[in-house]
Amino acid sequence: MPNASVSYGLIEGSAARGLDFLAGESIGVIGCGHLGSAIALQLVSGGFPIDRLRVSRGKSDGSLQKIIDAGLGPCLAGNEEICRDCSIIFICIRPQSLPELQPLTFSRNALVVSCLAGVSLPAIRRLLGADAVRMMPSGPDSILEGKGIAAIYPHNQALSQILQALGLRVFELAEEDQIHVFTAGICLPAALAASVVGEGGMEDACQSRSRDYPDFPKICSWARETVPRFEGEEDKRNYISRVATRGGVTEAMLESLRRNGDLKAAIKRGIERSREISRLYEEPK
Numbered sequence: 287m288p289n290a291s292v293s294y295g296l297i298e299g300s301a302a303r304g305l306d307f308l309a310g311e312s313i314g315v316i317g318c319g320h321l322g323s324a325i326a327l328q329l330v331s332g333g334f335p336i337d338r339l340r341v342s343r344g345k346s347d348g349s350l351q352k353i354i355d356a357g358l359g360p361c362l363a364g365n366e367e368i369c370r371d372c373s374i375i376f377i378c379i380r381p382q383s384l385p386e387l388q389p390l391t392f393s394r395n396a397l398v399v400s401c402l403a404g405v406s407l408p409a410i411r412r413l414l415g416a417d418a419v420r421m422m423p424s425g426p427d428s429i430l431e432g433k434g435i436a437a438i439y440p441h442n443q444a445l446s447q448i449l450q451a452l453g454l455r456v457f458e459l460a461e462e463d464q465i466h467v468f469t470a471g472i473c474l475p476a477a478l479a480a481s482v483v484g485e486g487g488m489e490d491a492c493q494s495r496s497r498d499y500p501d502f503p504k505i506c507s508w509a510r511e512t513v514p515r516f517e518g519e520e521d522k523r524n525y526i527s528r529v530a531t532r533g534g535v536t537e538a539m540l541e542s543l544r545r546n547g548d549l550k551a552a553i554k555r556g557i558e559r560s561r562e563i564s565r566l567y568e569e570p571k
Protein backbone atom coordinates (compact mmCIF):
# COMPACT_ATOMS: atom_id res chain seq x y z
CA MET A 287 0.00 0.00 0.00
CA PRO A 288 1.24 3.51 -0.74
CA ASN A 289 2.53 5.34 2.33
CA ALA A 290 0.21 8.32 2.80
CA SER A 291 2.84 10.49 4.47
CA VAL A 292 5.21 10.24 1.53
CA SER A 293 5.10 12.32 -1.59
CA TYR A 294 5.73 9.84 -4.39
CA GLY A 295 7.90 10.65 -7.36
CA LEU A 296 11.25 12.21 -7.96
CA ILE A 297 13.16 13.66 -5.02
CA GLU A 298 14.99 16.65 -6.44
CA GLY A 299 18.56 17.42 -5.45
CA SER A 300 21.11 15.31 -7.23
CA ALA A 301 24.35 16.90 -6.07
CA ALA A 302 26.53 14.68 -3.91
CA ARG A 303 26.19 15.95 -0.35
CA GLY A 304 28.85 14.20 1.70
CA LEU A 305 28.49 11.06 3.73
CA ASP A 306 29.22 12.35 7.23
CA PHE A 307 25.81 11.20 8.40
CA LEU A 308 27.05 7.61 7.90
CA ALA A 309 29.66 7.94 10.67
CA GLY A 310 29.52 4.75 12.70
CA GLU A 311 27.83 2.71 9.96
CA SER A 312 29.51 -0.12 8.13
CA ILE A 313 28.39 -0.96 4.61
CA GLY A 314 28.49 -4.30 2.82
CA VAL A 315 27.99 -5.05 -0.85
CA ILE A 316 27.08 -8.67 -1.52
CA GLY A 317 28.06 -9.33 -5.14
CA CYS A 318 30.70 -6.83 -6.19
CA GLY A 319 30.16 -7.06 -9.96
CA HIS A 320 29.27 -4.23 -12.33
CA LEU A 321 26.61 -2.64 -10.14
CA GLY A 322 28.07 -3.57 -6.75
CA SER A 323 31.48 -2.13 -7.58
CA ALA A 324 29.91 1.12 -8.84
CA ILE A 325 28.05 1.52 -5.54
CA ALA A 326 31.20 0.69 -3.54
CA LEU A 327 33.39 3.06 -5.58
CA GLN A 328 30.88 5.88 -5.37
CA LEU A 329 30.79 5.44 -1.58
CA VAL A 330 34.57 5.62 -1.42
CA SER A 331 34.78 8.65 -3.69
CA GLY A 332 32.12 10.31 -1.52
CA GLY A 333 34.46 9.91 1.46
CA PHE A 334 33.13 6.73 3.05
CA PRO A 335 36.08 5.07 4.87
CA ILE A 336 37.33 1.99 3.07
CA ASP A 337 37.90 0.17 6.38
CA ARG A 338 34.14 0.24 7.02
CA LEU A 339 33.29 -1.08 3.57
CA ARG A 340 33.02 -4.81 2.80
CA VAL A 341 32.44 -6.42 -0.57
CA SER A 342 31.91 -10.06 -1.51
CA ARG A 343 32.24 -11.96 -4.74
CA GLY A 344 31.22 -15.10 -6.59
CA LYS A 345 33.41 -18.00 -7.57
CA SER A 346 34.86 -16.79 -10.88
CA ASP A 347 38.46 -15.62 -11.14
CA GLY A 348 37.27 -12.74 -13.29
CA SER A 349 35.21 -11.18 -10.50
CA LEU A 350 38.17 -11.36 -8.09
CA GLN A 351 40.48 -9.65 -10.57
CA LYS A 352 37.98 -6.86 -11.25
CA ILE A 353 37.64 -6.16 -7.52
CA ILE A 354 41.40 -5.98 -7.15
CA ASP A 355 41.75 -3.78 -10.25
CA ALA A 356 39.11 -1.42 -8.86
CA GLY A 357 41.19 -1.00 -5.68
CA LEU A 358 38.56 -2.74 -3.56
CA GLY A 359 40.77 -5.73 -2.65
CA PRO A 360 41.16 -4.60 1.00
CA CYS A 361 37.35 -4.66 1.36
CA LEU A 362 36.95 -8.31 0.34
CA ALA A 363 34.94 -10.32 2.86
CA GLY A 364 32.69 -13.33 3.02
CA ASN A 365 28.92 -12.99 2.92
CA GLU A 366 28.68 -14.26 6.53
CA GLU A 367 31.05 -11.54 7.70
CA ILE A 368 29.03 -8.88 5.87
CA CYS A 369 25.80 -10.12 7.47
CA ARG A 370 27.44 -10.17 10.90
CA ASP A 371 29.24 -6.82 10.77
CA CYS A 372 27.44 -4.46 8.42
CA SER A 373 24.58 -2.17 9.35
CA ILE A 374 23.72 -1.42 5.71
CA ILE A 375 23.85 -4.19 3.11
CA PHE A 376 23.35 -3.85 -0.66
CA ILE A 377 22.57 -7.15 -2.37
CA CYS A 378 23.91 -6.94 -5.93
CA ILE A 379 24.13 -10.53 -7.12
CA ARG A 380 22.33 -11.77 -10.24
CA PRO A 381 18.74 -12.87 -9.53
CA GLN A 382 19.66 -16.44 -10.52
CA SER A 383 22.23 -16.54 -7.67
CA LEU A 384 19.72 -15.65 -4.95
CA PRO A 385 19.27 -19.20 -3.59
CA GLU A 386 23.02 -19.16 -2.70
CA LEU A 387 22.27 -16.56 -0.03
CA GLN A 388 19.63 -18.68 1.72
CA PRO A 389 21.94 -19.98 4.46
CA LEU A 390 22.78 -16.42 5.58
CA THR A 391 21.24 -14.73 8.60
CA PHE A 392 20.46 -11.05 8.17
CA SER A 393 20.19 -8.97 11.33
CA ARG A 394 16.81 -7.35 11.95
CA ASN A 395 18.64 -4.09 12.69
CA ALA A 396 20.45 -3.96 9.36
CA LEU A 397 19.13 -1.97 6.42
CA VAL A 398 19.04 -4.61 3.68
CA VAL A 399 18.72 -3.22 0.17
CA SER A 400 17.96 -5.56 -2.71
CA CYS A 401 19.04 -4.34 -6.14
CA LEU A 402 17.90 -7.54 -7.85
CA ALA A 403 15.74 -6.92 -10.88
CA GLY A 404 12.40 -8.67 -10.72
CA VAL A 405 12.64 -10.30 -7.28
CA SER A 406 9.74 -9.14 -5.09
CA LEU A 407 9.85 -8.21 -1.42
CA PRO A 408 7.70 -11.21 -0.39
CA ALA A 409 10.13 -13.51 -2.25
CA ILE A 410 13.14 -11.92 -0.53
CA ARG A 411 11.41 -12.23 2.83
CA ARG A 412 10.61 -15.90 2.19
CA LEU A 413 14.06 -16.83 0.85
CA LEU A 414 16.32 -14.68 3.04
CA GLY A 415 14.13 -13.95 6.06
CA ALA A 416 14.93 -10.26 5.64
CA ASP A 417 12.63 -7.25 5.41
CA ALA A 418 14.48 -5.58 2.59
CA VAL A 419 13.96 -2.35 0.70
CA ARG A 420 14.03 -2.68 -3.06
CA MET A 421 16.19 -0.37 -5.07
CA MET A 422 16.44 -0.28 -8.84
CA PRO A 423 19.35 1.89 -9.87
CA SER A 424 20.49 2.90 -13.32
CA GLY A 425 23.67 1.40 -14.77
CA PRO A 426 27.17 1.61 -13.27
CA ASP A 427 28.46 4.31 -15.63
CA SER A 428 25.61 6.65 -14.77
CA ILE A 429 26.19 6.12 -11.03
CA LEU A 430 29.93 6.78 -11.29
CA GLU A 431 29.34 9.92 -13.36
CA GLY A 432 26.86 11.28 -10.81
CA LYS A 433 24.04 10.99 -13.36
CA GLY A 434 22.34 7.98 -11.83
CA ILE A 435 18.71 7.51 -10.92
CA ALA A 436 17.14 4.93 -8.65
CA ALA A 437 13.66 3.80 -7.72
CA ILE A 438 13.08 2.67 -4.17
CA TYR A 439 10.20 0.78 -2.59
CA PRO A 440 8.92 1.09 0.07
CA HIS A 441 9.81 4.55 1.31
CA ASN A 442 13.01 4.51 3.34
CA GLN A 443 14.42 7.80 4.50
CA ALA A 444 17.90 6.46 5.30
CA LEU A 445 18.33 4.82 1.89
CA SER A 446 16.99 7.84 0.11
CA GLN A 447 19.50 10.04 1.93
CA ILE A 448 22.41 7.72 1.07
CA LEU A 449 21.49 7.60 -2.61
CA GLN A 450 21.11 11.35 -2.89
CA ALA A 451 24.47 11.77 -1.19
CA LEU A 452 25.91 9.47 -3.86
CA GLY A 453 24.52 11.78 -6.52
CA LEU A 454 21.52 9.71 -7.58
CA ARG A 455 18.06 11.13 -8.23
CA VAL A 456 15.59 9.09 -6.23
CA PHE A 457 12.13 8.07 -7.37
CA GLU A 458 9.85 6.85 -4.61
CA LEU A 459 7.44 4.31 -6.04
CA ALA A 460 3.82 4.29 -4.91
CA GLU A 461 3.48 0.54 -5.52
CA GLU A 462 6.00 -2.26 -5.84
CA ASP A 463 4.56 -3.27 -9.21
CA GLN A 464 5.74 0.02 -10.77
CA ILE A 465 9.32 -1.23 -10.44
CA HIS A 466 8.87 -3.40 -13.57
CA VAL A 467 8.23 -0.32 -15.73
CA PHE A 468 11.00 1.65 -14.01
CA THR A 469 13.43 -1.23 -14.67
CA ALA A 470 12.69 -1.12 -18.39
CA GLY A 471 13.20 2.66 -18.18
CA ILE A 472 16.70 2.44 -16.74
CA CYS A 473 17.64 0.06 -19.56
CA LEU A 474 16.76 2.71 -22.15
CA PRO A 475 20.26 4.26 -22.44
CA ALA A 476 21.62 0.86 -23.53
CA ALA A 477 18.71 0.40 -25.93
CA LEU A 478 19.29 3.85 -27.41
CA ALA A 479 23.02 3.16 -27.66
CA ALA A 480 22.36 -0.12 -29.45
CA SER A 481 19.91 1.12 -32.04
CA VAL A 482 18.83 4.16 -34.00
CA VAL A 483 15.44 5.32 -32.73
CA GLY A 484 13.76 8.28 -34.40
CA GLU A 485 12.20 11.11 -32.38
CA GLY A 486 8.67 9.85 -33.18
CA GLY A 487 9.51 6.30 -32.08
CA MET A 488 10.99 7.59 -28.83
CA GLU A 489 8.00 9.83 -28.07
CA ASP A 490 5.55 7.05 -28.82
CA ALA A 491 7.49 4.56 -26.66
CA CYS A 492 7.70 6.99 -23.73
CA GLN A 493 4.03 7.93 -23.77
CA SER A 494 3.06 4.27 -24.03
CA ARG A 495 3.94 3.61 -20.37
CA SER A 496 2.96 6.84 -18.67
CA ARG A 497 -0.44 5.44 -17.67
CA ASP A 498 1.19 2.56 -15.70
CA TYR A 499 3.89 4.80 -14.29
CA PRO A 500 3.35 8.58 -14.52
CA ASP A 501 7.07 9.41 -14.12
CA PHE A 502 8.02 7.32 -17.17
CA PRO A 503 8.42 10.35 -19.49
CA LYS A 504 10.92 11.78 -16.96
CA ILE A 505 12.90 8.53 -17.14
CA CYS A 506 12.86 8.79 -20.95
CA SER A 507 14.25 12.34 -20.80
CA TRP A 508 16.94 11.17 -18.40
CA ALA A 509 17.78 8.25 -20.75
CA ARG A 510 18.17 10.56 -23.74
CA GLU A 511 20.57 12.77 -21.81
CA THR A 512 22.50 9.82 -20.40
CA VAL A 513 23.58 7.94 -23.53
CA PRO A 514 27.30 8.69 -23.75
CA ARG A 515 29.29 9.57 -26.82
CA PHE A 516 31.32 6.52 -27.79
CA GLU A 517 34.93 6.46 -28.97
CA GLY A 518 34.13 3.54 -31.25
CA GLU A 519 32.26 0.24 -31.51
CA GLU A 520 34.33 -1.45 -28.80
CA ASP A 521 33.67 1.39 -26.39
CA LYS A 522 29.93 1.05 -27.10
CA ARG A 523 30.00 -2.75 -26.66
CA ASN A 524 31.78 -2.39 -23.30
CA TYR A 525 29.23 0.18 -22.11
CA ILE A 526 26.34 -2.10 -23.06
CA SER A 527 27.96 -5.13 -21.38
CA ARG A 528 28.20 -3.23 -18.08
CA VAL A 529 24.47 -2.55 -17.98
CA ALA A 530 23.26 -5.84 -19.48
CA THR A 531 23.19 -8.34 -16.61
CA ARG A 532 23.24 -11.90 -17.95
CA GLY A 533 19.63 -13.13 -18.33
CA GLY A 534 18.32 -9.74 -17.26
CA VAL A 535 15.98 -7.04 -18.50
CA THR A 536 18.44 -5.03 -20.64
CA GLU A 537 19.50 -8.20 -22.41
CA ALA A 538 15.86 -9.04 -23.20
CA MET A 539 15.21 -5.51 -24.50
CA LEU A 540 18.29 -5.59 -26.72
CA GLU A 541 17.24 -8.95 -28.17
CA SER A 542 13.80 -7.57 -28.94
CA LEU A 543 15.33 -4.51 -30.63
CA ARG A 544 17.57 -6.74 -32.72
CA ARG A 545 14.52 -8.72 -33.85
CA ASN A 546 12.26 -5.85 -34.90
CA GLY A 547 13.89 -2.47 -34.17
CA ASP A 548 10.80 -1.20 -32.34
CA LEU A 549 11.52 0.60 -29.05
CA LYS A 550 7.94 0.37 -27.79
CA ALA A 551 8.02 -3.42 -28.27
CA ALA A 552 11.44 -3.56 -26.57
CA ILE A 553 10.11 -1.72 -23.50
CA LYS A 554 7.14 -4.13 -23.39
CA ARG A 555 9.57 -7.06 -23.59
CA GLY A 556 11.72 -5.56 -20.79
CA ILE A 557 8.70 -5.27 -18.51
CA GLU A 558 7.71 -8.85 -19.36
CA ARG A 559 11.24 -10.08 -18.56
CA SER A 560 11.18 -8.33 -15.20
CA ARG A 561 7.84 -10.04 -14.46
CA GLU A 562 9.23 -13.40 -15.65
CA ILE A 563 12.11 -13.12 -13.17
CA SER A 564 9.55 -12.25 -10.50
CA ARG A 565 7.59 -15.40 -11.26
CA LEU A 566 10.73 -17.56 -10.85
CA TYR A 567 10.64 -16.73 -7.15
CA GLU A 568 6.88 -16.75 -6.56
CA GLU A 569 5.68 -19.09 -3.87
CA PRO A 570 4.52 -22.36 -5.46
CA LYS A 571 0.70 -22.55 -5.32
Ligand SMILES: NC(=O)c1ccc[n+]([C@@H]2O[C@H](COP(=O)([O-])OP(=O)(O)OC[C@H]3O[C@@H](n4cnc5c(N)ncnc54)[C@H](OP(=O)(O)O)[C@@H]3O)[C@@H](O)[C@H]2O)c1
Pocket residue numbers: 316317318319320321322342343344345346347348349350365378379380381383386387401402403404422423424425426528529530531532534
Ligand atom coordinates in the same frame (compact mmCIF):
# COMPACT_ATOMS: atom_id res chain seq x y z
N1 LIG B 1 24.21 -3.72 -14.16
C1 LIG B 1 23.19 -2.89 -14.05
O1 LIG B 1 23.14 -1.89 -14.77
C2 LIG B 1 22.07 -3.11 -13.05
C3 LIG B 1 21.12 -2.09 -12.83
C4 LIG B 1 20.09 -2.32 -11.89
C5 LIG B 1 20.01 -3.51 -11.21
N2 LIG B 1 20.92 -4.49 -11.46
C6 LIG B 1 20.82 -5.73 -10.71
O2 LIG B 1 22.02 -5.86 -9.98
C7 LIG B 1 22.37 -7.23 -9.88
C8 LIG B 1 23.80 -7.39 -10.35
O3 LIG B 1 23.90 -7.03 -11.71
P1 LIG B 1 25.34 -6.84 -12.39
O4 LIG B 1 25.07 -6.39 -13.77
O5 LIG B 1 26.20 -6.07 -11.51
O6 LIG B 1 25.80 -8.37 -12.44
P2 LIG B 1 27.29 -8.94 -12.38
O7 LIG B 1 28.24 -7.96 -12.96
O8 LIG B 1 27.21 -10.31 -12.94
O9 LIG B 1 27.57 -8.97 -10.80
C9 LIG B 1 27.12 -9.97 -9.94
C10 LIG B 1 28.25 -10.29 -9.02
O10 LIG B 1 27.80 -11.15 -7.98
C11 LIG B 1 28.83 -12.11 -7.76
N3 LIG B 1 28.27 -13.27 -7.07
C12 LIG B 1 27.70 -14.38 -7.60
N4 LIG B 1 27.32 -15.22 -6.61
C13 LIG B 1 27.66 -14.63 -5.44
C14 LIG B 1 27.53 -14.99 -4.08
N5 LIG B 1 26.97 -16.15 -3.72
N6 LIG B 1 27.98 -14.15 -3.15
C15 LIG B 1 28.56 -12.97 -3.48
N7 LIG B 1 28.72 -12.57 -4.77
C16 LIG B 1 28.26 -13.38 -5.72
C17 LIG B 1 29.33 -12.41 -9.14
O11 LIG B 1 30.60 -13.05 -9.11
P3 LIG B 1 30.92 -14.18 -10.23
O12 LIG B 1 30.91 -13.45 -11.54
O13 LIG B 1 32.26 -14.67 -9.80
O14 LIG B 1 29.83 -15.20 -10.15
C18 LIG B 1 29.41 -11.01 -9.72
O15 LIG B 1 30.63 -10.39 -9.38
C19 LIG B 1 21.37 -8.02 -10.69
O16 LIG B 1 20.45 -8.61 -9.82
C20 LIG B 1 20.69 -6.97 -11.55
O17 LIG B 1 19.34 -7.29 -11.76
C21 LIG B 1 21.97 -4.31 -12.35
